[in-house]
Amino acid sequence: MTEEIIIAGFGGQGVLSMGKILAYSGVMQNKEVSWMPSYGPEMRGGTANVTVIISDERISSPILNSFDTAIILNQQSLDKFEKAVKPGGLLIYDPNGITRLPVRKDINIYSIAAADEAARQGLSKIFNMVVLGGFLKLKPLVQPEYIHKGLEKSLPARHHKMIPDNEKAIDIGKELIQAVQVL
Amino acid sequence: MGELRLMKGNEAVAEAAIRAGCDGYFGYPITPQSEVMEYLMAEKPHERTGMVVLQAESETASINMLYGAAGTGKMVLTSSSSPGISLMQEGLSYMAGAELPAVIVNVVRGGPGLGTIQPSQADYFQAVKGGGHGDYKMIVLAPASVQEMCDHVKTGFDLAFKYRTPVMILSDGAIGQMMEKVVLFDPIPRRTDEELIKQNPWAATGKPKDREHIIITSLDLDPAGQERVNLKLQAKYRTMEENEVLxxxxxxxxxxxxxxxxxxxxxxxxxxxxxxxxxxxxxxxxxxxxxxxxxxxxxxxxxxxxxxxxxxxxxxxxxxxxxxxxxxxxxxxxxxxxxxxxxxxxxxxxxxxxxxxxxx
CATH class of the missing domain: 3.40.50.920 (Rossmann fold)
Structure with a gap:
């Protein structure tokens, strides 16, 4: 099993930390992982993205041009990465701020209104975990117990009191995600 | 098995240095390798092992601090990225000439000039063919993973002391910035002063009454003497070619x-x-x-x-x-x-x- 994922959005949306928690959870479940951020000028206020690979085997290139899954949190990233999803692959997007919808018919498309729902429940700061929950519903690559360990490892100790909220957000995401039909 | 962590390549270098028993790090910040010193400063190794971490005023200062510390037989490290490594070339040549052990990490970025902060491998010639002046070589290790960023620090120190030579770890901005699973080797205690003197009789560690001065230098104004230095270096490089290929x-x-x-x-x-x-x-x-x-x-x-x-x-x-x-x-x-x-x-x-x- 190898899952090649791109997570993309604005800097500050928790793109890199979502990737880190996913990757660390993979480590806890004894998978091979890589986490390759885009960094540099574009990280400061512009789009941010991270490539996460989780595999049972040694990982080759940490840098890819096509993905099994794209998790998209803004329009620029949708425009850039929709075409990079492998045929038969998965595209998840948060419709908040999306005006041009995805159009491909050869991939599986899901939407998750994570930003809105997280705001309603007072969890705006961790809306990225809602998105992660949606992804894990569709692709249960790592089990909840290892997600818990991944959260423990990737969050600094002073934030460990937030772990139950993070897990709640993941559960919300699992309920929230919906298939989208491209007409 | 050692401790398992998810780390950036640059962080792995820093943690490996502490665990290898490194005595000192001298550096100056530059993207994409600043996490090396950032991690060391946060980790406070002077409290863990007594290791010194010092932000120098420039890369030129870093390499000359490295030169001085290496001359006393201490296990020392610096890291930088391409433009900073260019500034260090004079010091590297002096260290090779004076036969001093040290590890230098280059997290390469695009050039020439100030270039970009993105990954590159354009410093191959500089690392492998010289960079500084004179007929010298460094052992150059090229990690392809975060695990190797960690392991090469230890291998680098071993080789540096085995051959009394600067060793370069030639990495790049991607290997430095990405996170992967890494199994950390168990910490090795820093050498005591007694161990250091015993293992490195060539080092300038203070003159006892019963022996001559030890002079660390790359200068010999007698060409016959300088040719002998060169012949010795070349013989050493042939031994490396014979034994250290990976x-x-x-x-x-x-x-x-x-x-x-x-x-x-x-x-x-x-x-x-x-x-x-x-x-x-x-x-x-x-x-x-x-x-x-x-x-x-x-x-x-x-x-x-x-x-x-x-x-x-x-x-x-x-x-x-x-x-x-x-x-x-x-x-x-x-x-x-x-x-x-x-x-x-x-x-x-x-x-x-x-x-x-x-x-x-």
Whole structure:
């Protein structure tokens, strides 16, 4: 099993930390992982993205041009990465701020209104975990117990009191995600 | 098994230094390697092991602090990225001339000049062919993973003291910035002063009454003396070539073609190899791990088995010169590269193999 994922959005949306928690959870479940951020000028206020690979085997290139899954949190990233999803692959997007919808018919498309729902429940700061929950519903690559360990490892100790909220957000995401039909 | 963590390559360098029993780090911040010193400052190794971490006023100061500390037999490290490493070249030549052990990490970014902050391999010539003046070599290690960023620090110190030579770890902005799983080796205690003196009788550790002064220098105004220094260095380099070559091969047994690549490029080629093999192209991967000493014999042997080689580098064609010197002119050897911080994609590497080597 190898899952090649791109997570993309604005800097500050928790793109890199979502990737880190996913990757660390993979480590806890004894998978091979890589986490390759885009960094540099574009990280400061512009789009941010991270490539996460989780595999049972040694990982080759940490840098890819096509993905099994794209998790998209803004329009620029949708425009850039929709075409990079492998045929038969998965595209998840948060419709908040999306005006041009995805159009491909050869991939599986899901939407998750994570930003809105997280705001309603007072969890705006961790809306990225809602998105992660949606992804894990569709692709249960790592089990909840290892997600818990991944959260423990990737969050600094002073934030460990937030772990139950993070897990709640993941559960919300699992309920929230919906298939989208491209007409 | 050692401790398991998810870390950035730069952080792995820093943690490995503490665990290897390093006595001191001197550095100056520059992207994309600033996490090395950032991690060390946060970790406070002076409280853990007594290791000194010092932000110097410039890269020139860092390398000369390294020179001074190495002269006393201490185990010392610096890190920087391309423009900063250029500033260190004078000091590196002096250290090679004075036969001093140290590890220098170059997390390479795109050049020339101030260039970009994105990954590159364009400092191959500088690391392998000299960079500074005079006939000297450094052992050059090229990590391709975060695990190797960790392991090469320890290997680097071992080799630096074994041969009394500067050792360079030639990494790049991607290997430095990405996170992977790493198994950390168990901490090794720093050497005591007594152990240091016993293990390094050449070091300037203070003159007892019963022996002459130890003088650390790279200066000998008598050309006959300087020639002797050079002969000694060259003999040492031949011993390294004999004993210290490291490399890795993947799928070379049945290969008709081979990718030759180091560091990040080798990781990309591994993916390209999988893609090409899925299409029936029998291609293998040869990855030099030591860039000096270069795996001359092993590449020569591979050259007798395959029809062609594609040398993939994030530069305009540097290591390809050493590949050609190793293999000779009997088969087709071509270069594919991207420059200035652009990373080649696995697909375009396969296409280059098809057009430049198989169809070319």
């Amino acid at each position: 490399y890795e091969t993947l799928n070379c047994e049945d290969a008709e073609y081979a990718f030759v690549a180091f560091g990040l490029s080798a990781r990309i080629c591994q993916k390209s190899m999988d893609l090409a093999r899925a299409r029936g192209i029998k291609v293998g991967l040869f990855r030099p791990i030591t860039l000096f000493p270069f795996p001359v014999k092993q590449l020569n042997d591979l050259g007798k088995k395959v029809k062609g080689m594609l040398v993939v580098e994030m530069n305009a064609g540097q290591m390809i010169e050493d590949v050609k010197l190793s293999v000779g002119c009997s088969i087709k050897i071509e270069h594919f590269g991207r420059f200035g911080g652009i990373i080649p994609t696995p697909d375009e590497v396969v296409k280059a193999l098809e057009t430049q080597i198989i169809g070319g």
